[in-house]
Amino acid sequence: MRADVLSLTPQGLRCEAGGFHIDPWRPVARAVITHGHADHARPGHGAYLCTPEAAPVLRHRLGDVRIETLEYGLATGIGATRVSLHPAGHVPGSAQVRVESQGAVWVVSGDYKLQDDGLTAPFEPVRCDTFVSECTFGLPVFTWPAQQAVMAEIRAWVEAAAAEGRTPVIAAYSLGKAQRLIAGLADLAPIRTHGAIEATTAVMRAQGLPLPPTEPVTDPKAQRGRLVLAPPAALGSGWLRRFGPVATASASGWMRLRGIRRRRGVERGFVISDHADWPGLNAAIAATGAGTVFVTHGYTGVFRRWLEAQGYDAHILATEFADDDAEEEHDG
Secondary structure, eight states, rough: OOOOTEETTTTTETTTTTEESSOSOOOSSSOOOOSTTTSSSTTTTSSEEEOTTTHHOOOOOHOOOOEEEOTTOOOETTTTTTEEEOOOOOSSOOOEEEEEETTEEEEEOOOOOSSSOOOOOOOOOOSSSSSEEEEETTTTTOOOOHHHHHHHHHHHHHHHHHTTEEEEEEEEEEEHHHHHHHHGGGGGGGGEOHHHHHHHHHHHHHHOOOOOOOEEOOOTTTTTTTTTEEEGGGGSHHHHHHTEEEEEEEGGGGSSSSHHHHHHSEEEEEEEOSSHHHHHHHHHHHTTTOOOEEEEEESSHHHHHHHHTOEEEEEOOOOOOOTTTTTTTSSO
16 A cells, blocks of 8 residues: 555554544544544544534444544645545444545545445545445445335334234444434334443434334333334343244345354344445546555455456555454444
């Protein structure tokens, strides 16, 4: 990776001219954070910079840390650079980081999606020379259906499960996916939530996100029958068994692959993701106008070769971000 703007260090992506890192995985003095998922916003940094919308979740997850905020689209000088944050469309408050130094412009996208979920500021293409892009779903098989269609499928499944005398339980990540389901299934409110989801939702509701009421699970036996949202780790747990007969599902882009659905041990998979699908990745990269693209986190080898065939100067950026199947708080 060229060292004139960003370079890869043992701590993560570093901007030497600005004296900061972007989403570092080891403690640093100053970190610019794209969003609040646990593999991007880690504890131990001296200072954090993020959007005002991301700050409450960071405080909730990291405790009393030093946080500075920067509104979308406003540039600030950090060392010998100009830095601005732009909507990534991933989860509420998520941002791309634009770094300008000595006439060169790099954009680190973090995680992003182009599908408008109704809660998150939509993805904003940012013109740059070099673009750092995730490619979690960087294969043509990954294309997302319309969100409204998925919500209709979920409603029909919930109704069928209830008719069978079973409690419908959907595995969904605590930040992002769970709130999309809560908002998209407002007619089923109050949806019951696992404590981890309820706590994060309460933080986001308190900052003004328009979320319907939810009901934390306190007595599964007395609350049987209505839709429950839980983190993936709760599936197969003693907590889940307290509900009696259940119908289980997972909401994830990985549900496009039947093998992963079977591996996760759920009866039903709903294809909904907070990451860009194959068309979204290609459209986002083209819209930046970048000639050089670094790909990370996902099908990097395949996607780099595809980009090279399209005429890009493409490279792989190896990171220590968690694998989507292993990291409970990283969305799939």
